[in-house]
Amino acid sequence: MKHILICTLLVSFLSCSESKNLTPSETAKVVAESFYHGDKATLKKHTTAEGYDNLSSIQEMFVQEKSSAADFKVVDEAMEGEVAWIKYSTAYDPKPGVFKLIQEDGQWKVTHNGPRDNGPF
Secondary structure, three states: OHHHHHHHHHHHHHHHHOOOOOOHHHHHHHHHHHHHOOOHHHHHHOEOHHHHHHHHHHHHHOOOOOOOOOOOEEEEEEEEOOEEEEEEEEOOEEEEEEEEEEEEOOEEEEEOOOOOOOOOO
16 A cells, blocks of 8 residues: 555656646747846757757847846747747837747747748738
8 A cells, every 4th residue: 555655656746747848839938038038048948959049149139137027929820730930029029020930859949930931920
């Protein structure tokens, strides 16, 4: 009986410790907030290598106070096969931005949106 209880507790702790897979919209929010608040570790975790290089190269020009509210809102979203597109707005920029997301290692990650990428917006 004692062994069953210990095994049950162990299984429940392990299941709670697994990382949650974020939706494309949730990932976009995390990336936008980490970008504007200068959180490079979080930005790197939720972007592809190419996406991180692109965003981190311009991040210093846009850093805001960490205590300020990003007021992130999804304006529109679309899926095209294995690619998700999120059009969003923040309190920091009057013009909406667009993130292109792909799945990498089972997680949605923001990637580089090149000039030839014709998204749905």
